Amino acid sequence: MHDLIALTALGGADPETCTIGSVTCSEVPDVALASVAARLGREGETHSALAALIGQKAPGIGQFSGQTLIAFWAGPEQWIVEAPFESHEGLAELVKDGTKDAASVSEQTDAWARFDLEGPDVQSVLELLCNLDCRNLATGGAARTSIHHLVCFLLRRSTDFFSIYAPRSSAQSLQHAIVTAMKSAL
């Protein structure tokens, strides 16, 4: 077991949380990610392997599905698998073992910073952040969008609960944009 101490995307030892009004923005470092892209002509095998991993059908365009392991659609024949970091730090290997040479797998755990936005008024914050029609994004929906000039993924986990994945190096800028929007809207 190595002895290096991990920092969150915001640079702290512990994740930051901010609540304004009814909405809470939380940094979520406890997540492992791996990208899966089907190889040419191996799409069917990749779908099956992915389904076996997440315990559900591979999600279609603009959706996510799964239980402990969740996969969200990231592009044509491409997904990102998400799992708890504590138990799945080696997620990429697990996914590679599952998909074998049917898919290309890449560790993405620290490529992204995750922020969860939760609360009854979350929509009034999101409408200041991105041009996605978040009110009509169904629960289980996942979409690429741009927030504060950053390419992000937005997942709607329940009515008032969204996750944002943004490039890790810009976590501080993104958090500032989110908190500014929360102060403005709430």
Add this chain to the structure above:
Amino acid sequence: MTQVNRLNGGQIDRTSTLNFKFDNRNFTAHPGDTLASALLANGVRLIGRSFKYHRPRGILSAGSEEPNALVELRTGNRKEPNTRATTIEMFDGLEAHSQNRWPSLRFDAMAINDRFSNFLTAGFYYKTFMWPAAFWEKLYEPVIRRAAGLGTMSMQEDPDEYDKGFRHCDLLIIGAGPAGLMAALTAGRAGSDVILADEDFVLGGRLNSETYSLNDDIAANWITQTVAELSAMPNVRLMPRTTVIGAFDHGIYGAVERKGDHLSAPSEGKPRQILWRIYSGRALLCAGATERPIAFENNDRPGIMLAGALRSYANRFAATPAQRVAIFTNNDDGHRTAADLHAKGVKIAAVVDIRPEAPLNGDYEVLRGAEVIDTKGRLGLTFAEVKLADGSNRTLDVGALGISGGWNPNVHLTCHQRGRPVWNETLSAFVPGDTLPPGLTVAGAANGIMSTHGALKSGAEAATHALDLKSDAIAIPTAEDAPVTQTPFWYVQGCSRAWLDQQNDVTVKDVKLSHQEGFQSVEHLKRYTTLGMATDQGKTSNMGGLAIMAEIAGKSIPQVGTTIYRPPYTPVPIATFAGRMRGKEFHPTRLTPSHHWAKERGAVFVEVGNWLRAQWFPLPGETHWRQSVDREVRQTRASVGVCDCTTLGKIDVQGTDAADFLNRIYCNGFAKLAVGKTRYGLMLREDGIAMDDGTAGRLAEDHFVVTTTTANAVKVYQHMEFVRQCLFPDMDVQLISTTEAWAQYAVAGPNSRKLLQKIVDPEFDISNDGFPFMACGNITVCGGLRARLFRISFSGELAFEIAVPSRYGDALMRRLMVEGEEFNVVPYGTEALGVMRIEKGHAAGNELNGTTTALNLGMGRMVSKKKDSIGSVLSEREGLNEADALNMVGVKPVNSADKITAGAHLMDASGPVDAANDQGYVTSAAFSPSLNCYIGLGFLKNGSDRHREKMRLVSPLTDLTVEVEIVSSHFVDPEGERLRA
């Protein structure tokens, strides 16, 4: 001061009193007032001075079309010039100043311009200030701009914040008058997702200014009930104080919501305004109509205003500009004003109607077939001179005159995508044509439907139609439905100074002059006279100008046509367009995983793209950056240094065709690269020019990691995706960026291996045999953490790059510093990195500058002829391969104390210094601590064959001439022994 002209009734809250100041005088008002209504109620008619002639001006309108009553609102850094008093919602403590006057509003020295009006006609400046040409920019223009103009800027930073936002709806309704409210009710009850936006702070539109009844009840009650019902609908969003400013592509509308303009200052963290981008399935324009004035002699005195505005002030704001009022009209609507004002107790001196059969009224005199031909009153209207039907004159003693020339539908947004309005003979006005922005329909007065019933009905029908609802929707309230016809009457014949555009001081005579001088197209008329320019965009003046141009040209108004309406509909502060993207928030900042560690070490950062990179790490006692940089270079070359190179682009390339794919991308061969090896690669653009360089490491048969320069990371990734998706879709290759996923550090110097051996887990052999130059592989460090190791060198030293998951980057850097203490390890920044790569002769962004080829860079032989790769064919173009092509060389001063400067040009040792004799130029330069003098890299014609030649390095711009020697670009370890050690 008491509110001498305050009437009874109105929609103001008299239970509360607000204090405000205009030109440092104290006044009172009530919630519900605008600055304009409050000033009128307080007996103030004179608000400002005109643009050019500095004539006293008052309030013309009661809405956003106002050309005259412009003030500087607020003070200090919140001062906002050219703000329309008619749209400023009153708040306690409001402070406003009149503008464009000196020394005071009542006595304005610049009013002398009015005496010279015969000279200051349209085109005066163009004709007069022609010589000498050089004087225009430095002298004439500044003087003219000071003399003629509007408000002044605070020249301080705006302290407020502005947001941008995005909303989506099935139906966007623009305007909440009778048509808009009925449309919202119809669509809202049907369950559609509706946004109802209105520029006013109360909904109801024109109904708030009228005394009509709806369903035999006062209109205000219907508005209250309707707004209450709409407010309770979760599918309807009401947006008062929101101006829809433009119709853009695909049903997208821009809207400015004024969140804090009605407050003295926005609350902490709250925006002053929000610029909304509204994505609509359908849109419905219910923007109403704007009343048009009639031009006559001296029609611009304070107290002369639109008749409909007089009615608004009386009915909605309980204010009147004077207690004795006359009306000058060509239509029935003017009579409504007279009736409403009379009912409020205002004395109607007369209604002057140009129509011989104008309706009579028992309560006041109607002068049929009469015209107002002149007015008097220096700072405000005192008398109106009327020419009666029988040819005699009569003087009316009045403090205000309401004028009505009919109403123009507000078609502006229908024209934002170059739609052309069409002429309606019955209304003598332009109405929306059939070339509307897709998805937009128009209802109510904006569509030329002028009765209240018509507006209500058309609003409901338009919503039903737009959303394809069932047509049995909802009952239309009963309301007046009088037919409206408008006889054109634009100006009183015989007048010499009759104002058309009061904002720009354009008179009837100016339009005639424009025609006379050949500026007859409406677009020329606009530019020549400035008619319709500035903050009001001619909302009250364009039609008059067109009509007069048509009359002179002997054409019909539709033949003359209109100028194109463009966004924004009303002025928008630049700050609103900027939103949060100001200063440091202009773009997001990218921080490397060890940024906080670098900050602790006192690093000086530099922006590279969006990244912040440590430039150098000063130590106590170091007073100049060169001291820090020289130390970092010496210490690295002497022992070991560590540099954060996380910012370099990293692209994961996988798939069975990954090697073939890279063979296409790079000009040099990659297919045969062994697993566990790294190779330097050069990418060319299609045109054969060098695009980017970097390395690619082969981690498995079907897995490469490509690195790019920091600056080109995104561009290279885009290029590779383009090649993958568009050029070679049949290749089995998958790409994903892993730049952010890995924290990567260069560990360089003769002791770099020793340092790394302390942290790399012992099962991995990184000796020179076990891990030779250009090796790469997956390893573990510090007891099991997955990592990647590359034996590559940018500095020319024995060097490695080690990558760990980003979250451990900070810890790894700290560990390297602790473990490296025994080797006197030094962290180095981008400056030392740059110095060392120049010493080693490695090209970077300065050399890969978009003009250079592989040949120029000394890598001509790298372009493989055994395969096809992007850019390889066009790199063979004759022009890129001439005998005296530029080659990369090193440059050293002959006198070691001389300085080499990047950007300077190379000239022969003697002879003229000019472009014709230019031999090349220096792209990078630095002080080399290793050589103890300045050195440079550059491009020289046939440079490979000119080593040891003495030349002059010149920069005429900075007056530099240095004698230099051309040398190999490899200043340090040219044989590469160190990096293979």
